[in-house]
Amino acid sequence: AERLAGRSLDLLVANAGVLNSYGALDDPAHDAAAWRSVLMTNVFGPYLTVRVLRHLLKGANPGKIAVISSNMGSTARASNRGAAYPYCASKAAATNLALNLSAELAAEGVAVGAYHPGWVRTEMGGAAADISTQQSAEGLLKRFDALSLTTTGVFEDYQGRRLPF
DSSP: OOTTTTOOOSEEEEOOOOOOOOOOTTOTTOSHHHHHHHHIIIIIHHHHHHHHHGGGGOSSSOOEEEEEOOGGGOHHHHTTTOOOHHHHHHHHHHHHHHHHHHHHHGGGTOEEEEEEOOSBSSTTTOTTOSBOHHHHHHHHHHHHHHOOTTTTTOEEETTOOBOOO
16 A cells, blocks of 8 residues: 555455365364464455555546455355355355445445456366456456446456346
8 A cells, every 4th residue: 555655546456365175064174274364365355455445546536446256155156055164155255345345435436346257277266167367357357347336236257247145
């Protein structure tokens, strides 16, 4: 924030993702330290980023905030998942964060959306994932361009499909 003093932002992308394990309820990897790490990174990271950079979004042409979430945080999907508890809970919280920010910041002219990047071939997604990083990034950039005060509070994927929260 100090290095950006005096500047303004058109778009702030809050992207954080730690996945400790895909295991189910009894997975020993889901200990207190893992929960702390995942929640602090995936939820508090975006929150703090927005909190310290929010002032850079204000002005004659207010900026936008995109919170990278996941369809794994959708409560509709939780009913048939039953695994990766810290990650899924953290992405539900990240989506909730985006929706709350959209309500608070609309009065300042700042639009906020939550976005699922797709199942991407990355270290986290693995080689069998559906799409490349380029496909995800291209789709997300189109979604960010479409974000406005009319669509603030949206939860959608990189292709623009609305997701149930």
